[in-house]
Amino acid sequence: MKAITFHQHGTIDVLKYEDVPDPTGNIVIDVQYCGVNHLDIWTRQGIAGKKIRLPHICGCDIVGTVRKSASGFEAGERVMVYPGLSCGQCESCRAGRENQCSKFAILGGMSDYDGGYAQQVSVPAANLVRLNLESKTAATLAVSYLTAWNMLSTNGAKAGKSVLVYGAASGVGMATIQLAKAMGLSVITTAAGKDKSAFGKKLGADYVIDRLSQDIAAEVTKLTDGHGVDIVIDHVGAATWQTSIACCRIGGRMAVCGMTSGNDATVPVRMFYSKQITMTGALLGSKKQLLELIDFVSENRIRPVIDSVFELKDTGQAQTKMEQGLHAGKILLSCG
Numbered sequence: 001m002k003a004i005t006f007h008q009h010g011t012i013d014v015l016k017y018e019d020v021p022d023p024t025g026n027i028v029i030d031v032q033y034c035g036v037n038h039l040d041i042w043t044r045q046g047i048a049g050k051k052i053r054l055p056h057i058c059g060c061d062i063v064g065t066v067r068k069s070a071s072g073f074e075a076g077e078r079v080m081v082y083p084g085l086s087c088g089q090c091e092s093c094r095a096g097r098e099n100q101c102s103k104f105a106i107l108g109g110m111s112d113y114d115g116g117y118a119q120q121v122s123v124p125a126a127n128l129v130r131l132n133l134e135s136k137t138a139a140t141l142a143v144s145y146l147t148a149w150n151m152l153s154t155n156g157a158k159a160g161k162s163v164l165v166y167g168a169a170s171g172v173g174m175a176t177i178q179l180a181k182a183m184g185l186s187v188i189t190t191a192a193g194k195d196k197s198a199f200g201k202k203l204g205a206d207y208v209i210d211r212l213s214q215d216i217a218a219e220v221t222k223l224t225d226g227h228g229v230d231i232v233i234d235h236v237g238a239a240t241w242q243t244s245i246a247c248c249r250i251g252g253r254m255a256v257c258g259m260t261s262g263n264d265a266t267v268p269v270r271m272f273y274s275k276q277i278t279m280t281g282a283l284l285g286s287k288k289q290l291l292e293l294i295d296f297v298s299e300n301r302i303r304p305v306i307d308s309v310f311e312l313k314d315t316g317q318a319q320t321k322m323e324q325g326l327h328a329g330k331i332l333l334s335c336g
C-alpha cells in the first residue's frame with residue numbers, strides 16, 4: 001500500500017510518500033479520510049528524550065471501512081477509530097479513563113503504532129466506532145473535538161458559564177466554540193486578522209478579539225465586567241499562559257492541552273494562587289467521552305468546517321499549511 005512515512009524526525013522534507021507492506025491484524029481498515037492535527041507535526045518533529053519505532057506513519061483521526069469481517073464487524077462497514085491504546089486492566093482503564101493509563105499511547109501519535117496517513121491501517125477491534133455521521137465530519141472528531149469535549153466537561157462547562165478559547169480557526173478553537181455554544185456558554189475567542197475574526201463569528205462565538213490589534217486580557221476584562229471568565233482553554237502554551245491566568249475569574253479554571261507556541265511558560269505565581277485557579281491538563285479523552293461527543297454532535301447538528309482536503313501524496317503541503325497557520329477549520333487527507 002501507499003503511505004506517508006518518516007524515517008527520521010525533522011522538518012517537512014522528512015515525509016516520504018512510498019510503498020510499504022500492507023498492515024496485518026484482526027481488523028484492517030481501508031482509510032477514507034484522515035484528519036491532520038498539530039499532534040502529527042509534533043510527532044514528526046520528535047520530542048526530546050522520547051524514542052519511537054521508525055519508520056513511523058502519523059495520523060490519529062481515522063475514518064474508513066472494514067476490509068474483512070471480524071470481531072462482530074462486517075466487511076465494508078463504515079467506522080471511525082478511537083485512537084487511544086491502553087492496558088485495559090489497570091484502575092484507570094477499568095474506570096473508563098483509559099487516557100490516564102500509564103501505558104496510554106496514541107495510535108499514529110508519538111508511539112510505536114502506525115496511524116492513518118496510509119491507504120490501510122490495523123486497529124484493535126475495541127477501538128472501532130460504527131459510523132452514523134458523514135465521513136468528513138467524523139474525521140474531525142477523535143482528536144481536537146474529543147480533547148475540547150474532555151476539557152469542557154472536566155471543567156464544569158454548562159449554560160450560563162463563560163469560556164475563553166484562543167485561535168478560532170484552529171482545530172481545538174473551532175471545536176470549543178461550537179461545543180460550548182451548543183452547551184449554552186458565553187464564548188470569547190481570539191483570531192489573527194479580519195478574515196479569521198469573521199470565521200470565529202460565523203462559528204457562533206459571542207465575542208472575537210483580534211489579537212493583532214487588541215490586548216486579549218484587557219478585552220476579556222472589559223467583556224466580563226472586570227471578573228474574568230469561568231474557563232480558559234489554552235492550547236497555545238508559552239505565549240499565552242500569563243494571559244490565561246490574567247483572564248480567569250477568581251476560582252476559575254484553566255484547561256491546557258497543547259503548546260503550539262512553545263513548551264516553557266513563565267507563570268505569574270501570585271496571581272495564580274490568589275485567584276485560586278484550578279489548572280487541568282488534557283490528553284485526548286476516553287472512548288466513553290468520544291461516544292458521548294458523537295451523540296452530542298448528531299443531536300445538535302454540529303458541522304465542523306473543513307478548510308481543505310488534500311490527497312495523501314500531498315500530505316507535506318497539508319502540514320505546511322497548518323504550520324503556517326493558513327487554515328481556518330480542519331484539514332483532511334483523502335486516503336482512498
Ligand SMILES: [Zn+2]
Pocket residue numbers: 086087088089090091092093098101102103
Ligand atoms: Zn490501563
